[in-house]
Amino acid sequence: MGDIAVVGIDCAFPGAAGVRAYWDLLMGGRAGTGPVPGQRWDARDFPAVGDSGGFLDDADVFDSDFFSITPREAAAMDPHQRLLLPCAWRALEDSGRAPGGLAGSGTGVFVGVMGGEWGRLTMSDLAQVTPLLGSGSSAGMAANRISYHFDFTGPSLAVDTACSSSLVAVHLAANSLLSGECDTALAGGVNVVLSPSLGLVYGQLGLAAADGRCKPFSAEADGIGRSDGVGLVVLRRLDDALADGDRIYAVLRGSAVNQDGRSNGMIAPNRWSQERVLNAAYRRAGVDPAEVAFVEAHGTGTVLGDAIECAALGSVHGVPRERPCALGSVKGNLGHTEGAAGIAGFIKTALALHHRIVPASLFAERENSRLRLAERGLRLLKSPSRLPRGENIAGVSSFGMGGTNAHAVLATAPRAPRPVPARSRADAGAAGVFTVTADTAEALCRNLAAQADAVAARAPGGTAALCRTSNRVKTGLPHRFALTARDTGELVAGLRRAVERRTPAPGVPGAAGDRPWGRPVVAFLFTGQGSEYPEMTAALYRESPAFRRRLDEADAAVAAHLGASVRDALLGEAEYADAGEWTDRPELVQPALFAVECALAATLTALGVVPAAVLGHSLGEYAAAVTAGVLDLDEGARLVVRRARLTAALPPGGTMISATAGPEVLAPALAAEPDVVAAALNGPADTVLSGPSGALARIAGELASLGIRTKELSAPYAFHTPGMAPVAAGLRKEPVRCAPAALPVASTRYGRMLHEEPMDAAYWAGQTEEPVLFDAALGALVDAVAPTHLIEIGPQPQLSRIAARAGRLRGAELLHPVPGPEATGRELAETVAALYRCGLDPVWEELYAPGTGTDEALAPYVFSSAHRYWDRPPSAVAPEPVRSAPAPRAPEAAPHPVVSRETGDDAVLDAVVEAVTEVGGYPVERVVREARFHEDLGFDSVMIMQLKNRVEARLPRVGEVSVQQLLPALRSVGSLAEFLDGVIMARSA
Structure with missing residues (x-):
């Protein structure tokens, strides 16, 4: 198997919103578990499930405006889909790419997602079924949402192999890259615990932990604690990543997937299948199991599961070994993230290889002696373990409840030597341009503040590599910021000033001057x-x-x-x-x-x-x-x-002066000095005179008496006068190769x-x-x-x-x-x-010295947290507009007010606005004339059909209008109203 580079990561797990927070949680030996939020269910009603688990704090937050999704559609979408979209954006940024720059590319998307709770909760009431709930509740849409909104045309599939889903997705992504189906792939998984139903199943099977926490390989292990989570990695072929100078977290050397087949039960693990998948993965990776420094195990904390997994690991990694193979499971920190379990372990392993330290395993103090870890060549890490210099190998396991097993083999990223070009001392402190973009003026201010805080936390020094990364990553959105800086101190100060300038006083609208509406000429x-x-x-x-x-x-x-x-x-x-x-x-x-x-x-x-x-x-x-x-x-x-x-052969004696007057004013003076001419007509009162020095001195004196200012120019000759005739004669004899002007x-x-x-x-x-x-x-x-x-x-x-x-x-x-x-x-x-x-999109690379450096880590894009789409139990979601409907991204120009229906001044526009608010779920006061249907309101073809039907119902005089007739008018709310008004007038004539 060819090598695959992990070049970008983003994730959110309980108690760890973001990659840095996740690593801090692991290294700090903390757990992200806590009480069941009342938003999910009342834990008192389900004592068999328990009252704790791993839950994301903001699983209901979604910046629908950013992704041009209407409030109604956002409310109908599975939270899995809402979590994946911003995660994909941040992962691509982390890979050193502006997400918008990949639009139209064959980038692949592979997402592991388990079950379909949202669909069961929302589609069971047949009277409330809508097209938006249809697409919003489909697990298969988890990957398709990303491909659609990012305009990716490569493979796009959701994978459900139960708990191994996300690691299987990584395996499929790697194979797609190696086969040439795509050049970049997003792979990972997502899980949101929406109801206690699967917890009840675990409880009835005797697999549920009493305290809602997984305690892998511990004497205290008593079962599974469920957990939320989302994680995506950006994968590229290693050769491509090295050629492009990508920052590489780790290398996927090989992976394998198999099935238990008919074993001792549909949902029971099978040791022999686990051994086979481990050996297959190492064989594909070209790795001897004895080389593996540590294994991120499936490790759910069930008695049977831990015992079978340790037996399989011991058989493969075996003894004798010089050092035992370290063993751990992130489920001790997070709980079981089910469809996202594999990617949680994969990201932990990639980060461990990147930082060259393996976090300790929670609950390792009281090791389950019946697992016989030491005699099997395994050990639990009671404290973080440093990895030696050179290449280190690690394995990641993820096993599905139905018997689909996956194992991935990761290695330390290569330390390829970089040629260092000869550079001047000035290059080291050269100025760069730091760029930030956002979808709104308010979002720009928010992201400037985030970048200021992140840069302030860095070590001081030159900013060229930092600026170069921002040019590659933080571009493509409509509101723009650019700042020139030489060092981090200057950059932080400039970013903070920009935030202050853009922060409005209470009750005062924020600045909206950061969005260009065209390209500069x-x-x-x-x-x-x-x-x-x-x-x-x-x-x-x-x-x-x-x-x-x-x-x-x-x-x-x-x-x-x-x-x-x-x-x-x-x-x-x-x-x-x-x-x-x-x-x-x-x-x-x-x-x-x-x-x-x-x-x-x-x-x-x-x-x-x-x-x-x-x-x-x-x-x-x-x-x-x-x-x-x-x-x-x-x-x-x-x-x-x-x-x-x-020119150098001309005799000396001539010079030039400028005068603050036009030729007509200067005419008498020039008439008195025939050797002086108007050599340059620079403006209505801006003339350059040229001629002998003495004559110009006399003219200057005369003009001064008239109040006209003159200034002697540093010209050694009387240019653009008859005195230049010898030069002109010489040039006239020169053959000239000239072409028609290209500009x-x-x-x-x-x-x-x-x-x-x-x-x-x-x-x-x-x-x-x-x-x-x-x-x-x-x-x-x-x-x-x-x-x-x-x-x-x-x-x-x-x-x-x-x-x-x-x-x-x-x-x-x-x-x-x-x-x-x-x-x-x-x-x-x-x-x-x-x-x-x-509005210019520069060729940024030309601004920097070759070898400026690899991409630097920047703070990820900060999405708006103003809108929540889960403010009631999912089963109660209805098609009416949600309470917290956000505003469309309308142009910053002062909007024309929508005339209220009660005034009767513009009934057609009112009808259009009402139809738009009903279909999209927007508050009426936010649907302005200038709002564009696709870019600002997020309307798609299905919603256009719904809009057509509602408009026709509200305006009977329009009659039936075909979609083909409507399409040219669907530029904005106002243009549609004008079109319909014209139809009514034509049919009334």
Whole structure:
């Protein structure tokens, strides 16, 4: 049998809600048993059953809104199904996967569930039978519910082999993985003690413990105590898990299932069958039983069952052994979780191998001497036992009352060596983006608080691996949060601030601004010359592997034509010992800016930030052309190097100034100085003048007398003037390999969007000596693509300030991943975080250094506990709406109030609302116009048919409407009402 990795776990057992709580319960040697809750039955009415057992505290809690299930359907669902859905979500998160990211995949679901008490309790009154009770009471739906709500298309089956159900489910899941039926599988089981009926059976058979507690292998053992429980594991083929760098709890080496056949009674255990299933499992696992360090036994605490199991274990594990095989049973802590018993032991064993310590077995102090454990090579653990280094092997047994036996062989997860890439010191403390999502604003606040508490409990240190895990796991839900942080202290503080901001005052609605309703539309603005400085982007280069890789590529392209490395110049390396030396060499400045901007744009694009359009200011238009696919990187580098050399050959004497006035105001001054031109029209009152230094000084003096501010720019030449003619002439002779633009380009040469015009030699020649029409080009870009965000691509902000002054933004947000000399990787991360909050789904892996680390354990999703669906005995569940009906997940926009029927203002809408509340069980005030039938109200095809019938009954004038006619109108409550109103009007005409 091939090896299977256990990569994710979630569970809830009596006294232990969650994996960590379960392990703490085991290591603390505590029991989760207690009195029978009054919610289940009155223990005084059934003295033969006893008044205690193992019960989940919140078996009635269910976040129906999260899973888009109506209150009526939630009330009709078997509690088994309600427990499994959130357990599956948390298990997948624990495996390092965003559950929504597996939608449409062939993930398999295998669930052990015993009996069908809910069906017997709810379907016995035939007058109360409904379609929802039909699906809600079927044990077979336990797995199907998960597959349906998570949109899994792999094998999906419920298994009932009585007490061995969940371990048989694990066995079937492993075989499905090995056969290639699925690549990921959820496997486990669930049990809720709904009535005393099976307890009565145990009592009549003499198998019920007087105190409701299992005492496995103890001299005090007197029978079974029943218990609730739910547990699921996420399984993958070991090779796949290792290849993807999954965190692995343990490895399933092999498993086997068999049957007692005709033995000494239908429900009596059979030693020889147990021996055979043990040997078959070890044979499939390639393991000698003498290698097994411990066995998690079935161990119910019945006299006959314990005796037969120990005889079988002793025969297989036998003597001589150097050390006895440790023996235990989690039923001493929990009771007998029946359909979930196997998964309870499986999870305990996986955690023991993961933590390399086996918890003590409760009731081991008074060992049953008649079991002859020592002479059979077995021992009960009276205290936790450390496992030695290296691989350890363990077995898990689970035996069904009808004779179906299962045994699984688990081993320690391999400690595969990981290659450690060369990383700079800056990588270790690099900024990451921590993400959290939720289905509502309130849920987001709740989960932020949970993450803050969990991170605060961690050891301080870098957060890159933690953030990377959150990006993989905590995404996919509509309400988003993202925070940039370098260490856990900063992260905790940021999370707590976010909780405070989102916590409403009493009576004040909470914030609803965390849900994007679309994806951001991004445009790149490429900065021109004058934005350079000695070590521009050097800190980003040292900290960001993604940018480092792209700048290296751009530098190689430039160096092929320049014969020198602009990257080394930026970093002050090699011949550029003084990092500022290169800025005095014109032939380096332009190629350096080009390389930096191409690298920035490529880094953002690789992160998933794909621009809807690009615009380049002067020199920046070359990098814009590369990003738009007009020029390839090599051709762009060649042209820029040629332009730089031609520029460096110009005679000195020219410069540039900016003036806070438009060309019409500046016209008299320009007329007096014919050598000065308007080189850039950046805004209505934002003009750059270019020409000889003396002439510009005279103009500046004249403009100052008129109250017009001017500022000298750090430009060594009079760019975009007739004085650039030699450069233009040289470029005009260059053959240019250009292609049609793959992205819309706003041309600052033409002041409009490019259409069919090529960016050929003539274009670049004219672009050099003609004015930059930035304001007009930006206006054209905004008109063409309506960007939500403008990202400046350059070493410091220039264009974003100009654009803000020009009033061209139309609400667009300005972002800059390198906003000046102090910029590091943090600003790049914050840019991605800002876009994520607005609806972008980044390629997160690009943000982190290779080998950042394996997935870190994060706090599981915290579901709402506001709604309970078991506030009366199950047999009394009726089809009317439950008392605690939750609100649908309607849009956060202010809802249109539903007009009450008494006013008569909108009888059609009233009829629709009444029908929706009747079918779904929602309170009338919560069914708003905007509520969508599938996403917000959880309606399915059966409920749509019920809705159709009720609407037709309430609105006789509508007549009969086919489902096909209704379907286009089923976008929302309001759209259905509008459609029906139109039908009535048409038939009345």
